[in-house]
Amino acid sequence: xxxxxxxxxxxxxxxxxxxxxxxxxxxxxxxxxxxxxxxxxxxxxxxxxxxxxxxxxxxxxxxxxxxxxxxxxxxxxxxxxxxxxxxxxxxxxxxxxxxxxxxxxxxxxxxxxxxxxxxxxxxxxxxxxxxxxxxxxxxxxxxxxxxxxxxxxxxxxxxxxxxxxxxxxxxxxxxxxxxxxxxxxxxxxxxxxxxxxxxxxxxxxxxxxxxxxxxxxxxxxxxxxxxxxxxxxxxxxxxxxxxxxxxxxxxxxxxxxxxxxxxxxxxxx
Numbered sequence: 396x397x398x399x400x401x402x403x404x405x406x407x408x409x410x411x412x413x414x415x416x417x418x419x420x421x422x423x424x425x426x427x428x429x430x431x432x433x434x435x436x437x438x439x440x441x442x443x444x445x446x447x448x449x450x451x452x453x454x455x456x457x458x459x460x461x462x463x464x465x466x467x468x469x470x471x472x473x474x475x476x477x478x479x480x481x482x483x484x485x486x487x488x489x490x491x492x493x494x495x496x497x498x499x500x501x502x503x504x505x506x507x508x509x510x511x512x513x514x515x516x517x518x519x520x521x522x523x524x525x526x527x528x529x530x531x532x533x534x535x536x537x538x539x540x541x542x543x544x545x546x547x548x549x550x551x552x553x554x555x556x557x558x559x560x561x562x563x564x565x566x567x568x569x570x571x572x573x574x575x576x577x578x579x580x581x582x583x584x585x586x587x588x589x590x591x592x593x594x595x596x597x598x599x600x601x602x603x604x605x606x607x608x609x610x611x612x613x614x615x616x617x618x619x620x621x622x623x624x625x626x627x628x629x630x631x632x633x634x635x636x637x638x639x640x641x642x643x644x645x646x647x648x649x650x651x652x653x654x655x656x657x658x659x660x661x662x663x664x
Contacts, residue, residue: 439583444470463502464490472655512546533564552579613643
């Protein structure tokens with residue numbers, strides 16, 4: 396019997412239903428793309444300092460510290476203020492500092508047992524990097540990040556997006572990685588928004604890339620502003636877009652400043 400393949404005349408011709416389905420898929424993609432651009436213009440609330448309630452400056456690991464006892468990310472301005480008041484423990488919950496890796500891991504595990512999404516995310520990161528005495532274990536990290544994402548951790552969504560997109564420690568799955576990054580971006584995750592812009596740029600979709608970078612630049616991310624500047628220099632972004640991004644970036648950075656934070660920078664805290 397002759398096989399039926401894509402080049403064989405016996406193959407079914409496209410029907411009107413197929414065309415309708417294709418049009419429906421295209422419309423759904425267009426709606427999702429528009430939603431992606433319309434949502435996530437405000438930073439994720441989980442990136443506010445829980446003491447001063449200001450968004451933490453970017454990059455966050457330079458301007459804040461995570462506390463294993465309560466899993467609160469506290470800006471260095473508030474950390475300095477607490478220290479100047481004589482507090483030597485956690486500036487948020489007052490718990491004494493962990494004495495070493497084992498103590499820190501025990502604190503994180505205690506929060507994990509209470510299904511704290513941030514704690515589960517951070518435990519996954521420790522497994523991924525092989526820190527706090529843990530062996531590097533990518534499958535366990537993915538398992539924990541997936542659980543954390545289901546519990547609402549946008550940082551976990553972002554991490555899943557990165558490792559699936561680049562295949563870091565597992566088989567590369569770019570579509571899956573992009574989906575995770577898009578989900579995180581729509582929740583206001585700055586780095587995920589920037590990375591979506593980078594994906595579009597790499598695919599030659601420069602206008603879309605600029606639109607995504609405009610959003611993250613206006614949330615105070617300098618790398619996105621630099622990308623828009625470069626696109627402007629290359630004629631892929633307009634002067635008006637660059638000016639708008641520059642103003643938005645300046646406004647966002649200004650809103651993240653405080654006397655305490657500036658003092659912490661001055662003292663190298």
